[in-house]
Amino acid sequence: MNIYDIAKQAGVSIATVSRVLNGSPNVSPKTKQKILDIMEKEDYTPNIFARGLGLNSIKMIGVLCTDVADIYYAKAVSIIENALRQNGFDALLCCTGDALDDKKKYLDLLLAKRVDAIILIGSPFKEKFDNSHIEQVSQKVPVFIINGFLPFDNTYCIIGDEKEAMHQNVLSLIAKGHTEILYLYDAETYSGSQKIDGYTLAYTDSHLTVRPELVVKVPKNLLASVQKVKELLLKMPSISAVTASEDLLAVGAMKAITELGYTIPEDICVIGFNNSLLSECTSPTLTSVDNRVDILCTTAVNLLIDVFSGKSVANKITISSKLIERESFKL
Amino acid sequence: MNIYDIAKQAGVSIATVSRVLNGSPNVSPKTKQKILDIMEKEDYTPNIFARGLGLNSIKMIGVLCTDVADIYYAKAVSIIENALRQNGFDALLCCTGDALDDKKKYLDLLLAKRVDAIILIGSPFKEKFDNSHIEQVSQKVPVFIINGFLPFDNTYCIIGDEKEAMHQNVLSLIAKGHTEILYLYDAETYSGSQKIDGYTLAYTDSHLTVRPELVVKVPKNLLASVQKVKELLLKMPSISAVTASEDLLAVGAMKAITELGYTIPEDICVIGFNNSLLSECTSPTLTSVDNRVDILCTTAVNLLIDVFSGKSVANKITISSKLIERESFKL
DNA sequence: TTGAAAGCGCTACCAT
DNA sequence: ATGGTAGCGCTTTCAA
Numbered sequence: 120m121n122i123y124d125i126a127k128q129a130g131v132s133i134a135t136v137s138r139v140l141n142g143s144p145n146v147s148p149k150t151k152q153k154i155l156d157i158m159e160k161e162d163y164t165p166n167i168f169a170r171g172l173g174l175n176s177i178k179m180i181g182v183l184c185t186d187v188a189d190i191y192y193a194k195a196v197s198i199i200e201n202a203l204r205q206n207g208f209d210a211l212l213c214c215t216g217d218a219l220d221d222k223k224k225y226l227d228l229l230l231a232k233r234v235d236a237i238i239l240i241g242s243p244f245k246e247k248f249d250n251s252h253i254e255q256v257s258q259k260v261p262v263f264i265i266n267g268f269l270p271f272d273n274t275y276c277i278i279g280d281e282k283e284a285m286h287q288n289v290l291s292l293i294a295k296g297h298t299e300i301l302y303l304y305d306a307e308t309y310s311g312s313q314k315i316d317g318y319t320l321a322y323t324d325s326h327l328t329v330r331p332e333l334v335v336k337v338p339k340n341l342l343a344s345v346q347k348v349k350e351l352l353l354k355m356p357s358i359s360a361v362t363a364s365e366d367l368l369a370v371g372a373m374k375a376i377t378e379l380g381y382t383i384p385e386d387i388c389v390i391g392f393n394n395s396l397l398s399e400c401t402s403p404t405l406t407s408v409d410n411r412v413d414i415l416c417t418t419a420v421n422l423l424i425d426v427f428s429g430k431s432v433a434n435k436i437t438i439s440s441k442l443i444e445r446e447s448f449k450l
Numbered sequence: 451m452n453i454y455d456i457a458k459q460a461g462v463s464i465a466t467v468s469r470v471l472n473g474s475p476n477v478s479p480k481t482k483q484k485i486l487d488i489m490e491k492e493d494y495t496p497n498i499f500a501r502g503l504g505l506n507s508i509k510m511i512g513v514l515c516t517d518v519a520d521i522y523y524a525k526a527v528s529i530i531e532n533a534l535r536q537n538g539f540d541a542l543l544c545c546t547g548d549a550l551d552d553k554k555k556y557l558d559l560l561l562a563k564r565v566d567a568i569i570l571i572g573s574p575f576k577e578k579f580d581n582s583h584i585e586q587v588s589q590k591v592p593v594f595i596i597n598g599f600l601p602f603d604n605t606y607c608i609i610g611d612e613k614e615a616m617h618q619n620v621l622s623l624i625a626k627g628h629t630e631i632l633y634l635y636d637a638e639t640y641s642g643s644q645k646i647d648g649y650t651l652a653y654t655d656s657h658l659t660v661r662p663e664l665v666v667k668v669p670k671n672l673l674a675s676v677q678k679v680k681e682l683l684l685k686m687p688s689i690s691a692v693t694a695s696e697d698l699l700a701v702g703a704m705k706a707i708t709e710l711g712y713t714i715p716e717d718i719c720v721i722g723f724n725n726s727l728l729s730e731c732t733s734p735t736l737t738s739v740d741n742r743v744d745i746l747c748t749t750a751v752n753l754l755i756d757v758f759s760g761k762s763v764a765n766k767i768t769i770s771s772k773l774i775e776r777e778s779f780k781l
Numbered sequence: 782t783t784g785a786a787a788g789c790g791c792t793a794c795c796a797t
Numbered sequence: 798a799t800g801g802t803a804g805c806g807c808t809t810t811c812a813a
Contacts, residue, residue: 121790132800137792145798164562168508169790171499172805177563182543186528190727193524197517200545209563212513212543214531231495232508232540341730370731377733396521399672400701400728402708452806463784468808478782500806503789 120163128161129154140165171233179209180423181229183222184240186214191365191393195240195265195412202420208235223252230259236423238263241308261426263419266410267309268435275426276435277419279410281310281392284440285317286324288362288390288408291450293325297360297388301351303372304364305339314364314392333358337368344371345378352379352387359387360448366391366398366407373401373447388448403446410440451494459492460485471496502564510540511754512560514553515571517545522696522724526571526596526743533751539566554583561590567754569594572639592757594750597741598640599766606757607766608750610741612641612723615771616648617655619693619721619739622781624656628691628719632682634703635695636670645695645723664689668699675702676709683710683718690718691779697722697729697738704732704778719779734777741771 122140126133131150138146139154146154157163171177180203184192200210211234215222229237237260239253250269256262257273268276292300302318304311315334322329335351337344348371352358361376363369369391376387383389383403391398394409415438425432444450453471457464462481469477470485477485488494502508511534515523531541542565546553560568568591570584581600587593588604599607623631633649635642646665653660666682668675679702683689692707694700700722707718714720714734722729725740746769756763775781 123790133791134793134800134802135798138799141792147798150798164558166503166790167562167564168499168502168506169805170792172497172503172790172807173792175499175805177499179542179563187518187531188525188528190521190524193521193527194519196524196543197519197545200518200543204544209559210543211510212527212531212541213535214528228540231498232510233498341727367727367731374733396672396698397728397731400698400731402705402733454806464807465784465786465809466782469783472808476782481782497806500789501808503791503806504808506789 120161121166125154125157125161125163128157175233176235177209177233178207179211179232179234181213181226181232181234181237182210182240183213183215183225183229183237185217187212188214190395190397191412192240194395195416198413198416199238199240199420202417203423206420206424219248226252226256230256234260235427236261236263238265238419238423239267240265241267241310261423263423265412265415265419270434274434275419275422275432277415277422278313278435278437279310279412279415280437280439281408281410282313282317282320284392284408284410284442285314285362286321287317288442289318289321290324292360292362292388292390292448293321293327298327299330299355299357300333300360300362301348301355301358301372302334302362302364303337303344303348303368304334305337305368306364307336311364318362337371339365339367341367341371341374344368345374348372348375349379352376352381360389361387362390362392364392366393366395366405369405369407369447370397370401373405383447384449390442390448394443398443398445401447406445406448407443408440409443411438414438451492452497456485456488456492456494459488506564507566508540508564509538510542510563510565512544512557512563512565512568513541513571514544514546514556514560514568516548518543521726521728522743523571525726526747529744529747530569530571530751533748534754537751537755550579557583557587561587565591566758567592567594569596569750569754570598571596572598572641592754594754596743596746596750601765605765606750606753606763608746608753609644609766609768610641610743610746611768611770612739612741613644613648613651615723615739615741615773616645616693617651618648619773620649620652621655623691623693623719623721623779624652624658629658630661630686630688631664631691631693632679632686632689632703633665633693633695634668634675634679634699635665636668636699637695638667642695649693668702670696670698672698672702672705675699676705679703679706680710683707683712691720692718693721693723695723697724697726697736700736700738700778701728701732704736714778715780721773721779725774729774729776732778737776737779738774739771740774742769745769 262274264276361372391405391407394407398405398407593605595607668678692703722736722738725738729736729738
């Protein structure tokens, strides 16, 4: 069933049918209704490929992240998918994994599918590395980066102010008398370096020096972080607070702390990051930074709509994060 | 840049270029190489819409779930996306939410995008309700259902044996002397009724009668489940074990139990379901059923490939689940 | 091994 | 308000 069949049945030309399809005002109500009825009766669906061929677009957005199984990316994808759909776009999902080559490959795949734009979630694309592939992509379609920054044309970055969030966290801890604050992180991403900067800044502000052995990289893995934090606590018993770049690491720290017989938050307090489901599941519950991934994502989609409607939009938008206070640390 | 441009540069016809594009053997190596070189040089990408128009497919699979933000669906989507991509398919993601009308709408949307098949994750499509929309869809493209069952043509169901898993859980509890076993569930899905059946069966097997007030529906929400379980425990102090249809509910139960001053597993033991990240984060860690979502998903994709290659495949495949023993209950 | 040409189904421009 | 028609870029069949 195609536009010709419909036209034939209705006794009109395909042009008229096409007009009805595209909501053109230049069709008499009577003709329009007749055509609509026939479409309904025949359960007609326009061929998206033919339309795409003419328009060179089928309103589809490539959404890239390293892994949707990650609870944080999953939330982001969920919000983005919904926001896109509300605007008539579909989301073509692409989980790249961590290998750079795969990321490039998947970008090419998305371009080959003629997506209208690409949304990159997370900051797997580190500044210090070669990002020319992203720049190339942005020459073909607009690129939106959530929680990452690349200063390219046609590239729009929406980032959480995680530097400031971490800055405030550490300042609060210092104000409470903590000076030996362990910082756990797992990835060297844009967002990762922002957080470290915030941590460092708080020390500088307070005229204290950062002890490098307090800034520790651990795998994003519960057992590994428990193990590592135990070692650290035994080696440096003066540690009285832990902050982490990710709730999972903070949960690992909490387990380590508890297993060594300390109490949270009395002996050692803990602050996580991402305000994930995990932060409510632990006992005590975990104080954590909400980097407003919901706002980041909806902002990204709004920006995308604006770009497509020809509006002039900012290349970099920063959204402030927010500490969600629970039991593991009270302001 | 299109096939005509390439043909012109190479001094051949578009038919020859098309042959190269499709890996036809009927091209002389020399011509082929020349064309390949030009494509490379010009950074040529075939137009997917034109190709789709002719072939009526662009190797894209619609993947439906109620919400990818849910940790369980996220894992499933992740595995499916990867498996599809390894087979040259893209995943068009669709999060429908819970409303039936939306589910229908999104199915139509996917069909309009001319997806080659549809994968339904979870069993949001309850047997007792009207599933004619799914049947209709299956008349156009094959439908694969993960953890749900609908006996339609061109519909393939891959389900975890959760009935048996729950059956075994409860039998084990009964064998340990527990008779008042609370069962918490959140959704009336296919998988949900399987679990209840397993629970009931274990009681029947053991010549005990199920007390209906021990089978309790709670919202999938931490605070709500904590609250509810506290009430229940106060009202029925004889409860000595809790099983749940979802880890989150089990975590809620654990919090309730702990807050009332009981010890896990000594006073009350707990078994979760889905073997999610949460089960490792609690203290004590949560014993939970792994329903092998990884196997379910890869099996679904394998089935899909088989269907497309014309093989005859089973309409219903059951995969056995597996109890992962942690601290909250030991066999 | 290669080429010519007929679709595939739709959009949009130009007429009327 | 409606019709005619030229693309859009590719696949595939038929000839050579």
